[in-house]
Structures are given as C-alpha cells and as structure tokens.
Amino acid sequence: MTTKQLLQVATAVIINPDSPEEFLLAKRPLDRHLGGQWEFAGGKIEEGEDPEHAIVRELKEEFDIEVEVINKVCQHVYHYPEVSLDLHTFRVKIVSGDIKLLEHDAAVWVSKNEVETYLLASSNHEILQHI
Numbered sequence: 001m002t003t004k005q006l007l008q009v010a011t012a013v014i015i016n017p018d019s020p021e022e023f024l025l026a027k028r029p030l031d032r033h034l035g036g037q038w039e040f041a042g043g044k045i046e047e048g049e050d051p052e053h054a055i056v057r058e059l060k061e062e063f064d065i066e067v068e069v070i071n072k073v074c075q076h077v078y079h080y081p082e083v084s085l086d087l088h089t090f091r092v093k094i095v096s097g098d099i100k101l102l103e104h105d106a107a108v109w110v111s112k113n114e115v116e117t118y119l120l121a122s123s124n125h126e127i128l129q130h131i
C-alpha cells in the first residue's frame, strides 16, 4: 500500500481595497490540476518555508503584488482521490501593486453571496465557512 503525500499549500483571501467585503477568486489554467476551477490564489509551500512567507511569495509571483498578512483564516486537510492537501489560509491586504494575471486565466472580486455562481475547487468550501 502506498501512503498518499500530504501537500502543504498556502492560500489567500485577498481583500478588495475598494470594497472590503469582497475578496478575490482566481481561475486555474485548464492544463493544471483542477483546471478551470476557481480558487483562492496561492500555491505549494516550499520545504522548510513558513506558510506566511509562502503566501507573500506566491502572490508576488502570481499577480506581482506586495501583500501583508492580516490574520490566519483557517487550516484544514482535504483529500482528493489523487492528492491530499494541508491548506493554510490567510486573510491579506494589498500594500502595493496592481493585479496582473501572470498565472491565472481570470480573476474576480466577489462577495460571499456571489461565490456560489463560480465553480470553486471543492477543497475551498471549508474556507468559506471561516470568512
């Protein structure tokens, strides 16, 4: 029997600077795992990396923005058939830069009520309970 890897992932609830009840959803490219689904931006935590550092790094890479972590929203484990994830989610605010889509197909600001109109990665439903 093989033991499935538990992948460490950092994700962000990015607050809309112009409308603080809204946050960012980003659409994963079609050729990636969960392609075409909407996510909280972020990515894999590197070996030995602090999760807060990882989310700051990922958002710079994905959108060319500088962010500051406001607080930790939650941490939860989610099992897909192909991979298990340990998701660390942070609420962040943008301190500089305008969002450029360097790795995603699209991004939208949504309020919690609007999220259900997007096909969200199933691991992310737990996060919604904490926003």
Ligand SMILES: Nc1nc2c([nH]c(=O)n2[C@H]2C[C@H](O)[C@@H](COP(=O)(O)OP(=O)(O)OP(=O)(O)O)O2)c(=O)[nH]1
Binding pocket: 009, 010, 011, 032, 033, 034, 038, 039, 040, 041, 042, 043, 044, 045, 083, 085, 121, 122, 123, 124
């Ligand atoms: N970034 C992100 N990944 C998520 C979310 N929900 C969810 O199940 N995932 C999954 C998709 C991937 O299997 C894994 C994160 O991988 P990723 O592809 O975003 O990571 P990465 O940017 O470091 O990509 P890579 O180029 O190193 O492969 O977590 C989410 O809200 N945000």
